[in-house]
Every structure is written in structure tokens, then in C-alpha cells.
Amino acid sequence: MANKLTFDFEKPIIDLEQKIEEMRVLGQQIDISKEIKDLEGKIEELKVEIYKNLTRWQRVQIARHPDRPNTLDYINNCFTDFVELHGDRKFKDDPAIVGGFANFEGKSVMVVGHQKGKDTKSNLYRNFGMPNPEGYRKAARLFELAEKFNKPIITLLDTPGAFPGLEAEERGQAEAIAANLLLMNKLKVPIIVIVIGEGASGGAIGIGVGDRILMLENSWYSVISPESCSSILWRSWDFKEQAAEQLQLTAQDLLKLKVIDEIIEEPLGGAHQNPKQMYDVFSKVLAKELQTVSKINKEKLTKLRREKFYAMGIWQE
Amino acid sequence: MSWFLRSKANIVEDTQKSMPDGLWTKCPSCSEVMYKTDLEDGLFTCKKCSYHFRIGSKEYIRILIDEGSFRETQDKIRSTDPLNFVDTKDYPSRIVEGHKKSGVNDAITTGVGKINGREVSFACMNFNFIGGSMGSVVGEKIYRAAKYSLDKKVPFILISASGGARMQESVLSLMQMAKSSAILAELSESSVPYISILTDPTTGGVTASYAMLGDVNIAEPGALIGFAGPRVIEQTIRKKLPAGFQRAEFLLEHGFIDLIVNRKEMKQQLSNIIEWFYN
Ligand SMILES: [Zn+2]
Numbered sequence: 001m002a003n004k005l006t007f008d009f010e011k012p013i014i015d016l017e018q019k020i021e022e023m024r025v026l027g028q029q030i031d032i033s034k035e036i037k038d039l040e041g042k043i044e045e046l047k048v049e050i051y052k053n054l055t056r057w058q059r060v061q062i063a064r065h066p067d068r069p070n071t072l073d074y075i076n077n078c079f080t081d082f083v084e085l086h087g088d089r090k091f092k093d094d095p096a097i098v099g100g101f102a103n104f105e106g107k108s109v110m111v112v113g114h115q116k117g118k119d120t121k122s123n124l125y126r127n128f129g130m131p132n133p134e135g136y137r138k139a140a141r142l143f144e145l146a147e148k149f150n151k152p153i154i155t156l157l158d159t160p161g162a163f164p165g166l167e168a169e170e171r172g173q174a175e176a177i178a179a180n181l182l183l184m185n186k187l188k189v190p191i192i193v194i195v196i197g198e199g200a201s202g203g204a205i206g207i208g209v210g211d212r213i214l215m216l217e218n219s220w221y222s223v224i225s226p227e228s229c230s231s232i233l234w235r236s237w238d239f240k241e242q243a244a245e246q247l248q249l250t251a252q253d254l255l256k257l258k259v260i261d262e263i264i265e266e267p268l269g270g271a272h273q274n275p276k277q278m279y280d281v282f283s284k285v286l287a288k289e290l291q292t293v294s295k296i297n298k299e300k301l302t303k304l305r306r307e308k309f310y311a312m313g314i315w316q317e
Numbered sequence: 318m319s320w321f322l323r324s325k326a327n328i329v330e331d332t333q334k335s336m337p338d339g340l341w342t343k344c345p346s347c348s349e350v351m352y353k354t355d356l357e358d359g360l361f362t363c364k365k366c367s368y369h370f371r372i373g374s375k376e377y378i379r380i381l382i383d384e385g386s387f388r389e390t391q392d393k394i395r396s397t398d399p400l401n402f403v404d405t406k407d408y409p410s411r412i413v414e415g416h417k418k419s420g421v422n423d424a425i426t427t428g429v430g431k432i433n434g435r436e437v438s439f440a441c442m443n444f445n446f447i448g449g450s451m452g453s454v455v456g457e458k459i460y461r462a463a464k465y466s467l468d469k470k471v472p473f474i475l476i477s478a479s480g481g482a483r484m485q486e487s488v489l490s491l492m493q494m495a496k497s498s499a500i501l502a503e504l505s506e507s508s509v510p511y512i513s514i515l516t517d518p519t520t521g522g523v524t525a526s527y528a529m530l531g532d533v534n535i536a537e538p539g540a541l542i543g544f545a546g547p548r549v550i551e552q553t554i555r556k557k558l559p560a561g562f563q564r565a566e567f568l569l570e571h572g573f574i575d576l577i578v579n580r581k582e583m584k585q586q587l588s589n590i591i592e593w594f595y596n
Contacts, residue, residue, distance in 0.1 A: 162525075164545030164553045169563055172573050174524035174544035181498035181526055182505070201482070201491060202525040202544070209495045223482045223491040223522070233404035233484060247487045248400050257399070259488050306499040310460060312492040313453030314399035317391075 005066060009050060009058050010269075016043045051269050054218075056244040056253075060226060062218040063197045067272040069279070070129075071098055071113030071156045074196065077279040078286065079104050079111060085145075087138060091171065094135030096127045096163070097207070099142045104154070105287055110146035112139050112207055113156030116197070130163035131203060133176035139207050140180050143187060152190040152290060155207045160225060162203030177206035184209035185309075188302050190293035192286065194264070195219040195251075196271075211293045211305050213259065214285065215251035217266040221259075222249035259312060262289075344368050346539075360580045369537050369580055371517055373419060374426035374441035377476055381584050382439060387430035391461050396423055396454045400487055408485040411447055419445035423454045424479065427462040432474075433588040435595070438466040441476040444518070450483035451523050456493025459527060463500040463511070472510040472591050477528040480546075481521020494526035501530050510594045512587065515542050515565070515574070529573065533590055536565035536574045537583075 006014055020039050023032055054062070062068070075082050079102035087093040099112030114131065117123030139155075146153045162173055184191060184207075191210035199208070199221030215221060224232075229247060230239035248254075251263040264285050267274035296304065343350050346368035356363075360380055361370040378387050395412075402408040416422060424446040430439050440462045442449045459475065466473035482490035504511050513531030515524070518541035525544050528534075536542060543563040551558055561567050568574040578586045 162544065164549045166550060166554055166556075166558065166562070169543050169545065169550065170571055172529075172571065174542075175529045175573050177525040177544070178498070178527070178529035181495055182502055182530055185495070185499040185502035186506070202494065202522050205491055205494055206525070209498070221488055221491075223487050224484055229404075229484055239404075243404075246400065246402050246404065247484070249487060254488055257489060259492055306502065309492060309496040309499045312496055313456050313489055314397060314486075315453045315457055316395050316397050317393040 007058065007061055009054070013043060013046055013050065016046065047268055055241070056220075056248070056250050057226065057241040059218045059250050060198075060220050060244055062270040062272075063220050065270060065272045066118055068197055069271050069275050070118070070158060071115050071196065073275065074113075074156060074279070074282060075102060075111055077275070078283045079109070082111075085138075085142060088134045088141055090137055091134045094127075094132050094138055095125055096129055096131040096159070097135035097139055099139060104290070105283075107290075108149075108151050109154055109290075110142055110151050111154045111156070112142050113196070114159040114204075114207070116158055127163060129159045129198075130161055131159065131206070132163050132165070132168045133171040133173050136162075136173075136176035136180050136206050140176075140183055143180075143183060147187050147189050150189060152192070152294065153187070153210075154192050154194070154286070154290075155210065157193065157195040157199045157204045157208055157221070158197035158219075159200055159203045160198050161200040162206065174202075177202050180206050181209055185306060186302065188298045190290070190296070190301060191305070192289050192293065194282075194286070195221050195260075198225075200225050209305070209309070211296075211301060211308070212261050212289045214262045214264055214289065215254060215260050216264045216271060216282075217251055218270050219251060220244075220249040221251075221254055222247045257314075362580050367538065367579065369517060369539060371444055371478065373443040373445055373478075374421060374476075377441045378426075378428075378430070378439070380580065381432060381474075381587060382430035383432065383434065387428050387439070389426065389428040390465070391427050391458045392422060394423070394454050394457060396452055396486075398485070399453070399489060400485070402485040402487075404485075411485065415446040419443050421446055423458070424449045424451065424483075425455045425458050427458045429465065429471075432584065432591060435588070435591050436469070436471045437591070438462045438469070438471055438473045440474070442478045442523075444478040444480075447483060447485075449477075449479035449523075450481065450490070451479060451493050452483035452486040452490045453493065455483075456490075456496045459493075459497045460500050463497075463504055466509050466511075467500070467503055467507055470507075470509060472512060472594065473504060474512050474514065474587070475527060475531075476514040476516060477519040477523050478516045479519055479521070479523040479528075481523055491522065494522050497527040498530065501527060505532075510591070512590060514583075514587075516540050518542070520544065520546055531575075533576075534574050535583075535586070535590075536568065536577050537580055538565055538577050540565040542568050542574070 081103040083101040085100040116129035117126040193210035195215040226240040226244040229243040271278040344363040347366040349365040
């Protein structure tokens with residue numbers, strides 16, 4: 001557990017783990033293996049209790065854990081033969097969105113996702129996963145390539161939002177996202193969308209229109225981040241916990257609201273606690289979903305995709 | 318403009334909600350003081366500097382749609398409170414306030430009408446209703462208005478004025494971006510014209526979906542149009558933004574708007590554009 005970022009709500013677990021460490025040292029002199037075993041059992045119970053009752057804000061924190069597997073981690077561990085393709089062929093390459101050819105369980109796919117860094121240096125390079133217009137246009141280019149050669153598309157969502165910069169506006173951030181929404185509604189190849197971390201607003205949905213929309217258990221997806229929502233509606237940054245509750249942004253919430261199709265279960269405590277287990281579950285679910293959508297007739301698939309979004313929303317009349 | 322003058326009595330009543338009280342109004346741009354009736358005669362533009370005042374669907378219908386031809390549709394759809402959203406106020410009271418302030422039922426009004434004799438499906442956002450924010454109702458009404466265009470093969474005209482997606486419906490609002498784009502994909506494939514008119518202000522998820530997807534994108538002069546709001550950008554880059562940034566003229570210069578049209582010429586220009594598709 002050394003040097004690993006932990007959260008306040010995990011403190012009871014960390015304290016017990018420390019206690020066991022101390023007992024282990026002591027245990028070299030006298031036999032207390034039974035006591036240690038009891039404590040270990042207690043830790044497991046405590047973990048279940050804490051992690052199964054996370055608040056929405058706590059899940060947001062887990063979704064942002066620096067060790068949480070990111071797009072390239074999934075690409076490198078769940079896919080093979082990845083060939084990264086760079087650039088939008090118009091302006092430049094945006095490191096905040098990665099994508100390219102990959103093989104998933106014997107079949108060629110196009111995989112595209114937001115890319116965050118793991119530390120300050122890589123985060124600066126990746127612009128913290130906040131794309132510029134060229135990122136969305138690179139994605140569009142790769143989607144069209146997939147369409148041309150009839151390969152399914154998999155997109156991985158993990159962004160704190162599209163970058164709110166001066167040049168981003170100059171180059172048409174809004175147009176780039178809008179164009180992708182239209183394009184993804186026209187494509188005839190299957191599209192599977194998986195929210196792996198943060199799904200913040202237009203920057204997320206800009207690569208998020210698909211036939212199946214899945215969320216990892218501790219990811220979030222919302223019209224706005226809890227912090228920005230707090231600052232706009234409460235006029236203060238201090239209401240992020242309440243904002244997270246009000247926004248109902250967890251995978252469980254979105255399943256209830258009929259926005260997503262399925263929740264991908266994470267290892268206890270979050271994907272970063274056991275990445276290997278996460279990759280196994282991820283691959284299993286993706287294989288099943290790909291098989292399901294690949295069976296649907298191509299013309300019908302696009303129609304069904306649009307109908308899926310037509311059904312979204314709650315109103316009265 | 319006799320069609321307009323004839324119904325002036327009604328306009329005074331309708332616009333009281335969005336215009337300052339009293340007989341006089343001051344231009345926010347050049348400080349010119351004008352009689353409200355003069356302002357209305359000038360289609361709510363400043364007679365001195367041509368500043369375009371923010372107006373709602375009732376005014377745009379009078380300005381753009383042939384008199385007597387407009388029939389409102391989908392006026393029974395209402396916002397509910399699917400998330401039981403409460404911030405400093407609860408969402409239902411914001412809906413009630415929005416209704417009082419704007420005199421309309423939600424942030425968009427839809428209907429069918431004629432522009433110089435050509436039938437169109439018409440949608441117009443109301444900025445005075447919770448900042449013109451897009452929630453489930455806006456998305457559904459756009460879907461149905463566009464579907465009407467698709468079924469009847471008539472042009473779809475949509476006037477945007479919005480701060481973006483409505484926070485109180487969270488992800489449901491966000492999904493309206495995909496929903497509206499989906500029906501626009503159908504229009505596009507069936508070669509049904511879609512004309513988007515962007516007015517002050519059009520930002521956030523509305524710009525990043527249907528507002529930018531017109532076969533023709535028209536903006537009113539000086540309209541603020543962007544993805545991120547100017548304040549958010551200033552906080553991010555820690556610099557003051559240059560004058561004219563994110564204004565209609567800036568977007569035209571950078572290639573995202575086809576043309577800028579003065580409100581006084583909007584109906585004629587819209588009609589010219591519609592005729593191109595028919596002749
Ligand atoms: Zn003026």
C-alpha cells in the first residue's frame with residue numbers, strides 16, 4: 001500500500017491493514033497467526049461494507065484515481081496488435097484522444113478513447129484528457145476508416161470535459177463535437193461505448209453515440225462535473241458532494257434512467273485495486289456485447305441506434 | 318412590414334416580460350434611449366447601432382412567419398422533475414419561474430407555418446425560460462418538429478438561444494444532444510433542408526449539437542456563439558479575451574457560420590435560401 005493514493009473513506013481499512021503489518025512483525029517472535037487471520041477477515045467485511053455503500057461523490061473520486069486503468073491500459077491489456085493512428089489530417093494530432101487499429105479476440109476493430117496521463121508530466125502532455133477540436137476530428141477520421149472497411153468501433157470515455165481554451169473555440173470545438181454526433185448517428189458499423197472513468201458533458205458524448213452504452217461500476221457520466229455544477233448553481237465550489245448527489249451521475253443511476261445498457265463490475269474498491277481482474281471482466285463483457293451487436297443487420301442497426309436515443313428523456317404531456 | 322405593424326398591440330403585451338418596464342428602453346450597447354414602440358418597429362434592434370435585443374419565440378414568429386399561418390404544435394409537453402433536483406431552489410419552482418418570466422411553457426416553441434408562402438416546420442428557443450436550457454422537453458420537441466419536416470418534406474428552421482444543456486436533468490439533458498443529432502441525420506439522408514439560426518447567446522451543448530449542424534448556419538450580428546462560456550475560458554487561460562471573441566463575426570471569420578443576417582433582413586434572406594432548395 002506504500003505511496004498509493006487513498007481516500008478518507010478508506011481510512012478504517014488502511015488502519016486495520018497497518019495493524020496487521022505491525023502484528024506480522026510481532027508474529028516473528030510469538031504465534032499470533034489466528035489473530036491475524038481474524039483481522040484479515042474483518043478487513044474483508046469492512047471493505048465490502050465501505051465499497052458497497054459509496055456515496056456518489058466517493059465514486060467520482062475513485063473514477064479520478066491516478067492509478068485507475070486508462071484507455072491505453074485497456075488497449076494494451078485487452079486488445080492485441082494495436083497500431084496507433086495519429087492526427088486529424090487537417091491541423092494536428094491531439095494526444096488527449098488516442099485511437100487506431102486493434103485486434104480483439106481474433107477480429108479487427110477500431111478503438112478510440114480519451115487519454116489521461118498518470119502523473120504531472122504525462123497529464124500535461126495529454127492535457128488531462130481534455131480534447132481540442134482536432135481530437136474529435138481525429139476520432140471522426142478513424143470512425144470513417146472503420147466504416148469504409150466494415151470494422152466495429154469501440155470508444156472508451158474518460159474525460160473531465162472538452163478543453164475550454166481560446167484556440168479550441170477558434171478551431172470550432174462545438175462544430176467538431178456536433179459533427180461527430182451526426183456522424184456516429186449515420187455509421188452502419190457497430191459501435192460500443194464504454195465509460196471507463198469520467199464522462200463529463202459534451203466532451204464525453206462527442207465520441208459517445210453507440211449501439212450499446214456501458215459504464216464501469218465506479219465511473220460517472222453527467223451533463224456537468226459536480227464542481228462546475230456547484231459553482232454555477234450554488235455560486236460556490238463547496239457544494240460538490242451535494243451536486244454529485246443531485247446530478248445522479250453513477251452507473252447505477254444511469255441504468256435506472258435507461259441511458260446505459262449495462263454496468264461492468266469493478267474489483268472491490270475500484271479498478272485500480274486489481275487491474276488484472278478488471279481487464280478480464282472488461283474483455284468478457286466486451287466480447288459478449290460485440291457478439292450481440294454483430295448479429296444485427298447493418299441497416300437495422302443504425303435505425304435501432306437512433307431509436308435508442310429517441311427514447312431518452314422524461315417529460316409529461 | 319405592414320403585417321407586423323398590424324399586430325403591434327399584441328406585441329406590446331407579449332414583450333413586456335422580456336423587456337424592461339416603462340415606455341423607454343436603453344440600448345445596452347450604445348446607451349441610446351428609445352421609445353419601446355420604436356424598438357418594436359425596428360424588430361427589436363437599436364436604430365442607432367443596430368444592436369440586436371434578445372427576443373423570444375413569440376417575437377420571432379411575428380417577424381419570420383407569414384401572418385396567420387402559424388400553428389403551434391406539441392404545446393402540451395411539459396418538463397417534469399425526473400431526478401428530484403434541488404440546489405438553492407428546487408427544479409419545479411425554477412420551471413414555474415421560467416414560465417412566469419417568459420410566458421411560454423418551455424425553452425423551445427415549435428409549430429408549422431409559412432415563410433413567404435412556403436410551409437416550414439419551425440422551432441424557436443426561449444432564452445427567458447431557464448436560460449434557454451435544453452432538457453428532455455427541448456429534445457423531444459426538436460425531435461417531433463424535425464420528424465414533421467421529414468414526413469412532410471418541408472424545410473426545418475430552428476432558432477437557437479441557449480446557455481446549453483439543463484443541469485437539473487443531468488445526463489438526460491446531455492443525451493438530447495445525441496437525440497437531436499439522430500433525427501438531423503435522418504433529415505440529412507432524406508435531403509430535407511435544415512436551416513439553423515444562431516442568436517445571442519448560443520453556447521454549450523446546444524452549439525455542440527443541432528445549432529452547428531445546419532445545411533445553412535445563419536447568425537444574427539453580434540450574437541455570442543461558442544462551446545465554453547467566456548468566463549470559463551478566462552479562468553482556464555488566465556487572460557482577458559480579445560474584443561469580439563466568440564461573436565458571430567468571429568465565427569464567420571473562422572469558418573463556422575455561413576452568413577450573418579440582420580434581423581430586419583432575416584425573413585427575406587431565409588425565403589431566398591428556402592427557394593434555392595425548390596427551384
Ligand atoms: Zn444601440
